[in-house]
Amino acid sequence: MGLASTPTSGPAAEPAVVSAVSPNWVTTRLDFLVNWARSNSMWPMPFGTACCAIEFMATAASRYDIARFGMERMSFSPRQADVLLCAGRLPFKLAPVIRRIYDQMPQPKWVISMGACASTGGIFDNYAMVQGIDTVVPVDVYVPGCPPRPEGLLYGILLLQKKVRGETLADRSIRVEQTLDERGLRLPPERIDEISEPFGNSVHQTRSA
């Protein structure tokens, strides 16, 4: 389970010195309140493209019930969503679509990459498949598995909530909109090539390659 690092500011900070520079008592209390509200009412935008979406549905259904974590309201409009949940593999043809959906989501927004395919391309190391959605949109939590069990996804969601609770209003940089560069890429080409390198079993895929 991967969790990209964020600056942490504990809500446990007691009213020590109210200094002019952030973070201070007021901002940490405010952070605590805002993050409590945000982390417990995240509306997911399900971007279900393949078999992982079935497991996501199981997670949303009554047995596993992500409503327990404040996510029961699926937001099928990106404009009302907080979390983009990419459940399934992403072909290149869908890359501009998920990017547009991500761009349409208002801040604050987070991304969960569910499953091996969304995170790395999975078993589909071929001409049609994006090798990890982090080459298209920034990802907060990677959930491994093919597909991840509902418990795995729930753990990923809990990790995201933990990450949200660690955010602070004093750090404006985490809410800056990350746009594509003038080439239309999110990452430098060398990074994309590096991320997309074959690994594991797919290095043996040499048939007519």
Next chain:
Amino acid sequence: MTESPAAQAGATHPSVEALREAFGDTVTRATVSCGDTIVYVDASRIRDVLAWLKDTPGQDYNYLVDITAVEYRDVERPIEVVYNLLSLERKQPLRVKAELPKDGPLEIDSVVVLWRGANWLEREVYDMFGIRFRDHPDLRRILMWETYAEGYPLRKSFPLRGRFSRSEQMRQALNANPEAHYSMEELSIAEAYHNIPADMRDRLARGERAKIPEPPSETGGE
């Protein structure tokens, strides 16, 4: 694909016999594989043969189940275009194959005039194998995006991961216009033409197609 005596015996399928009578040497050979009768016909007459199979009383292969193609690993073997037919009344399937040698032009007559449903099936074969269908009304890529420039993915000469680097593939993908894959007739919103935003209507009316911008520097390219 060994032609066992049993397979030869199975080749006495009534439709095969009738085809041989009607078309003579156009029917090059016939076999049975896993219980399915396969007829090989001369690619230049494929439309006549399929029209005959569709319209002749007693044959009535009126349903075109699928069109696909096969390229074998043996480089000598020609590419086969495969037509799976079914007679809905008689509940009889028949598979017709046409061979296209790799050194010749990969071209064959379109059968859209016989079955309108062949339109997308032939586009898919064109998209994946690069086989051109003569007289096809709208021969464009269907699965890959229209500006896809790496070749035909199901050909044996096509590298599994594509020809371009991953970053170039990503650049082309992210610069694609997702709306430009469709023509007006294909869109379910065709009847809502007058209600859609003016700029989109404009683009659709012009039949605008996607265009991938050139990379800004020489490092961004292939």
